[in-house]
Amino acid sequence: MPVDPPPPPGSSCQLLDGRSLSAAWLEALSREAREVALRRGRPPGLGVVLVGARPDSELYVSRKAEACAQAGVDCRIRRLPAQSSEAELQEAVRQLCAEEALDGVLLQLPLPEHMREDAVIEAFDPDKDIDGFHPLNMGGHEIEGRTVVILGDSNIVGMPLAALMRDAGAATVTVVHRNSYSGLFSGAGEAASSFSKGEVGADDGAIDAEDCRAFAPYPDPTPAAQQCAASAALERASGSILHSDPHGTFSPASPPPGLMAQQARHLAGMTRTADVLVVAVGHPELVRGDWVKPGAVVLDVGVNVVERRGRSWVPSRQSWPGLEAARGRGLRLAGDVHWEEVSHVARALTPVPGGVGPMTVAATLANVVRSARLRCEGGNGAWS
Numbered sequence: 001m002p003v004d005p006p007p008p009p010g011s012s013c014q015l016l017d018g019r020s021l022s023a024a025w026l027e028a029l030s031r032e033a034r035e036v037a038l039r040r041g042r043p044p045g046l047g048v049v050l051v052g053a054r055p056d057s058e059l060y061v062s063r064k065a066e067a068c069a070q071a072g073v074d075c076r077i078r079r080l081p082a083q084s085s086e087a088e089l090q091e092a093v094r095q096l097c098a099e100e101a102l103d104g105v106l107l108q109l110p111l112p113e114h115m116r117e118d119a120v121i122e123a124f125d126p127d128k129d130i131d132g133f134h135p136l137n138m139g140g141h142e143i144e145g146r147t148v149v150i151l152g153d154s155n156i157v158g159m160p161l162a163a164l165m166r167d168a169g170a171a172t173v174t175v176v177h178r179n180s181y182s183g184l185f186s187g188a189g190e191a192a193s194s195f196s197k198g199e200v201g202a203d204d205g206a207i208d209a210e211d212c213r214a215f216a217p218y219p220d221p222t223p224a225a226q227q228c229a230a231s232a233a234l235e236r237a238s239g240s241i242l243h244s245d246p247h248g249t250f251s252p253a254s255p256p257p258g259l260m261a262q263q264a265r266h267l268a269g270m271t272r273t274a275d276v277l278v279v280a281v282g283h284p285e286l287v288r289g290d291w292v293k294p295g296a297v298v299l300d301v302g303v304n305v306v307e308r309r310g311r312s313w314v315p316s317r318q319s320w321p322g323l324e325a326a327r328g329r330g331l332r333l334a335g336d337v338h339w340e341e342v343s344h345v346a347r348a349l350t351p352v353p354g355g356v357g358p359m360t361v362a363a364t365l366a367n368v369v370r371s372a373r374l375r376c377e378g379g380n381g382a383w384s
Contacts, residue, residue, distance in 0.1 A: 014348040022358035033072040044372035045074040047096035047105040052082030059320040067361045090123040097125040103372040104130035144169040149274035153177045157280040284334040289341030298346045302336030
């Protein structure tokens with residue numbers, strides 16, 4: 001399957017193609033799953049708990065179910081309404097963990113705001129915690145001497161990955177917490193609305209040299225780079241546009257408050273120190289080319305469903321219907337990294353889709369099959 005999107009013309013960036021690697025991995029896992037089924041009379045089993053109907057969560061769960069079918073792993077999905085109580089979710093987790101036919105259980109995150117992730121994760125049987133989020137399973141890969149920056153502090157990606165990178169020998173690991181970037185896209189609707197109503201003065205709407213310096217990480221960017229950096233920052237701050245349509249132009253945008261300018265400047269300063277940059281914030285195309293150190297390896301963990309409105313792409317609440325249907329409905333998937341810009345700067349970059357996602361799914365199934373092997377052999381994992 002071809003990587004989507006394709007590499008931009010003139011880019012020498014290596015694509016970290018998760019599709020090809022995960023396909024080979026799943027093929028190997030399918031052979032191992034068949035061997036497990038022969039030895040104990042049933043295939044490995046995975047239980048998935050999904051609360052609510054977030055488009056991104058629905059997409060992740062459907063991909064896992066497809067991979068299970070491909071690898072010969074039984075998949076059972078337990079769906080709960082978004083308004084379910086925390087206690088009801090904990091009980092659903094315990095029930096799945098208690099089922100003999102399931103070798104692993106995962107909880108699709110994030111949860112609704114009224115639920116505490118930590119409290120629910122502690123309801124897991126650590127031996128069936130396939131994602132490794134239980135406190136007894138958090139732990140420690142090869143990245144000796146590198147500078148790592150992780151943009152995003154979630155318990156799903158950011159914090160566990162920081163511990164892994166530290167234990168793997170990274171020279172420094174910097175976790176950029178959400179209060180350092182959330183202002184760039186929180187309240188965006190109000191800013192865009194104010195501009196459209198003419199509440200922002202003409203002088204405030206102009207992009208001047210000071211605006212450019214505020215958003216450009218380079219000490220002395222070219223005028224073209226200044227304009228690009230400022231325009232991109234203004235788009236992100238207002239929420240009116242995610243990127244320039246190749247057949248259109250940038251629309252006017254409300255200039256960001258001083259806090260947003262400060263956040264953008266500080267963020268870019270941090271991300272440009274990274275030999276390895278991991279981005280997992282859940283906002284389409286936040287990281288631009290001038291946020292990235294030349295020659296860096298960039299891992300884009302974000303998967304965002306966006307829809308076309310006129311000449312703009314905006315976040316969508318629709319579920320991902322699949323590639324062919326999405327084209328007819330004006331939808332596409334976007335990462336947290338601006339693909340075209342960053343691919344001209346980074347040495348290697350994961351595409352969205354087709355990068356981190358397929359590898360995550362394959363790793364989940366690898367843990368399920370490994371759990372099945374361990375349980376088949378009484379916990380020692382040795383094949384007789």
